[in-house]
Amino acid sequence: MIKITKITQHFIHHHIAPKNTSLDDLFVSNTDLKDKKALAAYVIETYSLGQLISVKFNVADHILDFTYRHNEQTGRIVAEVAIVD
Structure with missing residues (x-):
């Protein structure tokens, strides 16, 4: 089983600080x-x-970091990944 934890999301804006x-x-x-x-x-x-x-593949193995497109906005997700028994 794979556990994805500490999932944080924010939208990428050029002029506004991201809200996680x-x-x-x-x-x-x-x-x-x-x-x-x-x-x-x-x-x-x-x-x-x-x-x-x-x-992103240049981060640690236990970190999941990706960008996505939703409703004309670009978002980013960062999370921790662990394999559990």
């Missing part, structure tokens, strides 16, 4: 979703966030 919003933790029973892109797609689908733009 916390989302509920997720538990993924499908351990085939170990790829960060697949996990990002799962989070987007779960919270109906829109369309995936990019996933």
Whole structure:
């Protein structure tokens, strides 16, 4: 099982400081979703966030960091990922 915790969301604005919003933790029973892109797609689908733009792969293995597009706005999600038994 994969646990996604400390999920924070904010929209990217060029002139406004981002307001972080916390989302509920997720538990993924499908351990085939170990790829960060697949996990990002799962989070987007779960919270109906829109369309995936990019996933950062140059961060630590336990960090999920991606951007998405929703209603003409660009958002960012940062979360921690852990594999639990």
